[in-house]
Amino acid sequence: MEMQSLASVLEASLDPAQNKKAETVLLEQQTHSDFSLRLLQIAASDQWTATARLASALYFKNYIRRNWTDENGNYKLPEHTADAIKRELIGLMVHVPANIQYQLGDAVGVIADSDFWRRWDTLVDDLVSRLTPDDARTNNGVLQVAHSIFKRWRPLYRSDELFTEINHVLSKFGDPFVQLLRSTDILIDQSSSDKAALSQYFSTMNLMMKLLYDLSVQDLPPIFEDNMQSVTSLLHKYLIYDNPLLHSDSDSEAGPQEFVKSGIFEVLVLYAEKYEDAFGPFVEQFIGSSWNLLTTIGLDTKNDILVSRALQFLTSITRMSQHAHAFNNDDTMSQVIERVVLPNLSLRDSDMEIFEDEPIEFIRRDLEGSDSDTRRRAATDFLQQLLAQFHRLVTDIVLRYINHYLSDYTKNPSARWKSKDTAVYLYSSIAAKGAVTASQGVKSINELVNVLEFFQTHIARDLMSDANVEPILRVDAIKFLYLFRSQITREQWRDAFPMLVAQLGSSDYVVYTYAAIAVERVLALTDDSKQAVISQADVEPLSAQLLQHVFQLIKSNPEPAKLQENEFLMRCVMRVLVVIRDGVVAMTDNVLAHFIKITQIISQNPANPRFYYYHFEALGAFIRFAAPSQPEKLENALYPIFGHILQNDVQEFVPYVFQLFAALLEANPSGTLTAYYVSLVQPILSPELWASKGNVPALVRLLSSLIARGASQMAESGQLQSILAIFQSLIGTRANEIHGFELLESIVAHFTSSAIDPYFVTILQLLFTRLQNSKTDAFTSRFVRLYHSVSARVDSGLGADWFISHANRVQDGIYVQLYLSIILPDTQKLVRPLERKVAVISLCKTVTDSNAFAERYRKGWAFTCEALLKLLETPPILVTTDDTVVDHDVDDMSFGVGFTQLQTIKRPARDYWPDVTDVKIWVGRQLQEANARQGGKIKEFANQRLSESPQALEVLSMYMSR
DSSP: OOHHHHHHHHHHTTSTTTHHHHHHHHHHHTTSTTHHHHHHHHHHOTTSOHHHHHHHHHHHHHHHHHHSBOTTSOBSSOHHHHHHHHHHHHHHHHHSOHHHHHHHHHHHHHHHHHHTTTTOTTHHHHHHHHOOSSOHHHHHHHHHHHHHHHGGGTTOOOOHHHHHHHHHHHHHHHHHHHHHHHHHHHHHHHTTTOHHHHHHHHHHHHHHHHHHHHHHSSSOOHHHHHTHHHHHHHHHHHHSOOOGGGOOSOSSSOOHHHHHHHHHHHHHHHHHHHOHHHHGGGHHHHHHHHHHHHHHSOOOGGGHHHHHHHHHHHHHHHTSHHHHGGGOSHHHHHHHIIIIIHHHHSOOHHHHHHHHHOHHHHHHHHSTTOOOOOHHHHHHHHHHHHHHHSHHHHHHHHHHHHHHHHHHHHHOTTTOHHHHHHHHHHHHHHHEEEEEETTTEEEEEOTTSOHHHHIIIIIHHHHHOOSOOOHHHHHHHHHHHHHTGGGSOHHHHHHHHHHHHHGGGOSOHHHHHHHHHHHHHHHTOBOTTSOBSSOHHHHHHHHHHHHHHHHHHHTTSOSHHHHTSOHHHHHHHHHHHHHHGGGGGGGHHHHHHHHHHHHHHHTTSOOOHHHHHHHHHHHHHHHHHHGGGOHHHHHHHHHHHHHHHHHTTOTTTHHHHHHHHHHHHHHOTTOSOOHHHHHHHHHHTOHHHHTSGGGHHHHHHHHHHHHHHHHHHHHHTTOHHHHHHHHHHHHTSTTTHHHHHHHHHHHHHHSOHHHHHHHHHHHHHHHHHHHHHSOOHHHHHHHHHHHHHHHTOGGGTOSHHHHHHHHHHHSTTHHHHHIIIIIHHHHTTOOSHHHHHHHHHHHHHHHHHOHHHHHTOHHHHHHHHHHHHHHHHSOOOOOOOOOOOOOOOGGGSOOSSSOOOOGGGOOOOOOSOTTOOOHHHHHHHHHHHHHHHTTTHHHHHHHHHTTTOHHHHHHHHHHHTO
């Protein structure tokens, strides 16, 4: 393909209307060896449009993520191509526009994860060689590359390998960095009247603050410690620096000074928290400057991040007793609260503009636990740290301000509602002690306040009143219940919950969304004994109307992007369905129609991963509880939309659909495969489907479910060989080996021994090769689990002897080595109850039914007895089937095109021996019956072969005499 055509296709890939076709063309182009270098050429050259260049950089970044190395760290690209990319990328990044630089920087980070520093040991020298005395644009490109690489250190745990890498960097980059810091300072002074130059040099300073953090995040570099006085002097200089030429003309967009000062505060927080000994002597100047900044800076949103970082610094300082003591008197503390805390806690006009114009953004910023750098959050953290240090003093002062604001509100409620908002927010800040948890809200309360009394006196009326209450005060009331939900008793919730549900009827977006958030969290709330505070019986009478209303809110704007904007509403639907369980059966038609319509709309343009995750969780809950009583209705209704998603390759939804197909199949009590599922088998065996990593776990789940019901049909159709080819592909990679074992265990459990027999030697060859060449703990554990799954199935024509005969056909005598070095020792490491139960059954049947162990492996028989008895010393405690839906915090999960487990339909571990409830009684019975069946041979073997283990013989005799 010509470069012009490739650039056009890349540009089209950013157009939703042309994206699918463009992606198909680009996938074909990836087969060319020079594809990645051609992408770089387009990104680098200004002969192409800005859109084409950006699209090329984006595609290059994602291409590198997918294709740089395999799971073993080996290049997937030809080595000469990988070397060329590393050689060209740095020089290119230095000169491209910032938006392209940012995308290529991510690619550099991916490459660095794999190659830096041992396979890319020239990188730092290359970077240093490109630094110049006064060319800010070139320096900024170099520093951006350095930051892309060094920021990887921020979340990492300390290790020798990590510190070797950091020391390698510091040995080459440390001195040039400090020199550039000093020279940039001089150039800024010299350019104080040149706005263009000044802006460029401030961009350099901003990047250097990020790098100062990167280089210091794991440990304080000696070069910074040795120059601490000059470094802190420079930091202080730019913390108080002000040049009108750098002032931002916008009220909302931060300027160069704000960015540099924010970066300085980030470094100061790190140094205050980690390097107090070295940094401590220089702290005082920053405390005073922070106070001056916070008491003089305006309320414009452009200052929000800077103010938040300054408050974070003061919060860190307050943790140090030698600095915190300065606040320990009424006058000083009152000044701090009045001049620093209150201005940043109070709602501003700009906040209300977001409330009205971008309500979903307001909610995401305001929610506890969000990542936003808001003034309110930072001021609250500062106040709570002061409270932790000076509990009664802060409580008493803040309560005075709360009473003042409440009094001000009562004078003119319609005009002074912001005073009440501040009062409620202040009260929540001092009432809560410790972290606010996602599952329980506030668990610990300030003993100097009475939360329930405050709610009843000042807040409840805003929920109960039919009058024209300001929407933000309704939100405050809902949020108060949401935060302090654990402090409210079950009986009190019975009165409060309907009030909360009623707020879903509000016409205000933020009010009804916060109501949905609170309803969902309260329905998930459990007491100390793990019992639901709001029971199924409490919710069921309200559920039909509640679900109908929330679905209508979701569908109020049918435009795809708008419909899926509000994930909180869909999370509420999910929770209601989880709580009412089979109570949904009575409203199946209505709920089903809503789900189908929403799925049809969002499949046109998946735009919000959190929304569609909760959508499919909710649909999973619906299938789980409604399908068993009416499987055909749900199958017939859902097959078309699921089929549409697969046919149109809606990649974001495909892994969810495979899980839901499996759940539909498993919910059908018939135990057979319908014609539709029979027709699905061959398509899902297609290698193309398995090429996407995100599909693999879901496909294994679905294929395992199909095997459980249709193994005989698959064997007759000759499909077992295709299934085993998939197993071979999965078992060959560490990323998928667990899924390969899961599939193989399904095959062993459901196909007949005669169907498996022709292939089992080849299967063992694959497994033994991995065990010999590249085994992992996970692989070994799953191999041992597979062995016991085979060994325990004597009644199905498998068993230990069957395994032994196939293993020794791979290599004569290999079984004994495996059994003694891997199977027996690693059996004791099995921890899950069902795994240990299968191991007990396997070992017991080896002792009672194996001819090989009876005749050839006499010592092995004794070893097996001892292993069995050891397992029985700590027998598996079988967990009763628990169909509780485990709650997962969506923010802890990764999204995008990939696999996300649906918790509502997560398949429980399957017990193939449900009749074995007490393994000790079962083992005793098996031993007795086998001994009787074999004319006393088991007892005879025990006396002969356990003679050197009298304790084991005694325990075994005890089991046999029960």
